[in-house]
Amino acid sequence: MEGRDITKVVLLACGSFNPITNMHLRMFEIARDHLEDTGRYRVVRGIISPVGDGYKKKGLIEACHRVEMARLATDSSDWISVDSWESSQPEWVETAKVVRHHYGELVTAEQNNDDVDTVKYAKKRRIEDNTFEGSSHQINRDVPQLMLLCGADVLESFGIPNLWKQEDIVEIIGRYGLVCITRSGNDPHKFIHQSDMLWKYRKNIHVVHEWVTNEISATHVRRALRRGRSIRYLLPDPVVWYIQEHNLYSAESEQKNADVVLAPFQRYTGASSS
Numbered sequence: 001m002e003g004r005d006i007t008k009v010v011l012l013a014c015g016s017f018n019p020i021t022n023m024h025l026r027m028f029e030i031a032r033d034h035l036e037d038t039g040r041y042r043v044v045r046g047i048i049s050p051v052g053d054g055y056k057k058k059g060l061i062e063a064c065h066r067v068e069m070a071r072l073a074t075d076s077s078d079w080i081s082v083d084s085w086e087s088s089q090p091e092w093v094e095t096a097k098v099v100r101h102h103y104g105e106l107v108t109a110e111q112n113n114d115d116v117d118t119v120k121y122a123k124k125r126r127i128e129d130n131t132f133e134g135s136s137h138q139i140n141r142d143v144p145q146l147m148l149l150c151g152a153d154v155l156e157s158f159g160i161p162n163l164w165k166q167e168d169i170v171e172i173i174g175r176y177g178l179v180c181i182t183r184s185g186n187d188p189h190k191f192i193h194q195s196d197m198l199w200k201y202r203k204n205i206h207v208v209h210e211w212v213t214n215e216i217s218a219t220h221v222r223r224a225l226r227r228g229r230s231i232r233y234l235l236p237d238p239v240v241w242y243i244q245e246h247n248l249y250s251a252e253s254e255q256k257n258a259d260v261v262l263a264p265f266q267r268y269t270g271a272s273s274s
């Protein structure tokens, strides 16, 4: 029987996944090992949420292809799946809103669970105020904790001016939690140390050290494809076959959105994280 103080966790990864790589999948595995090793968490699910076309990042191909590739890549996993809610929104959705949406889904699923389980139904619901200050939200302790899973480059992007709203960072980390995988070229511990805001919420940031340095990136995969180089073993085979079948990623596709001067995600002010 599971101990009362083991928290169920759902990991949510947001990104372009342009295309999904083996490293994206590996992130989930090492994050789960790390959290479960603490003896405090049990990771029950992983969700991949590809960004929508409204993100307008240079070289971003259509969401339908990115979602399908992510589906093919996760077919063999019994705990990681793809969710297309974010990618099907007409406009780009800030990550804090994506996290909120998925938390809402977990709450609804738990409520439906309660409705069919009469024993649970009679049980007094353990709804407690979240310790996150300034929040009027409540946390239902039966609902798994949702944590945002990202690479260290995303954590460090919190410090790029005009990229993230302060309140969004506080909400994501203070209210939900962050699992950050080290990536060569980034030093998440130093970054957290240098930011008063991240330092304040440091207990909610789980830094996972990836000892097998892995520099697979979607940029590298797209570049290899443009140059007619093999991408095999960087991505799951079904994704390689899908890319070949649909002739994805070319010099032309890399120019998509190249003329967008200010993408929607670059419009915020006062986003410095220090």
Ligand SMILES: Nc1ncnc2c1ncn2[C@@H]1O[C@H](COP(=O)(O)OP(=O)(O)OP(=O)(O)O)[C@@H](O)[C@H]1O
Pocket (backbone or CB within 6 Å): 013, 014, 015, 016, 017, 018, 023, 024, 027, 149, 150, 151, 152, 153, 154, 181, 182, 183, 184, 214, 215, 216, 217, 218, 219, 220
């Ligand atoms: N090699 C890696 N190590 C650690 N994290 C990674 C790695 N590759 C991707 N990630 C993380 O996966 C998430 C989704 O990444 P994204 O789709 O932007 O992939 P990417 O490979 O960084 O893309 P691009 O090269 O197009 O910028 C992000 O949180 C990113 O930090």
Ligand SMILES: NC(=O)c1ccc[n+]([C@@H]2O[C@H](COP(=O)(O)O)[C@@H](O)[C@H]2O)c1
Pocket (backbone or CB within 6 Å): 014, 015, 016, 017, 051, 055, 057, 093, 094, 095, 096, 154, 163, 164, 165, 168, 265
């Ligand atoms: N203010 C924000 O919420 C904000 C800003 C920049 C990127 N993001 C997200 O971070 C992820 C980054 O993906 P890329 O590294 O592929 O650009 C995307 O999911 C994007 O939506 C969010």
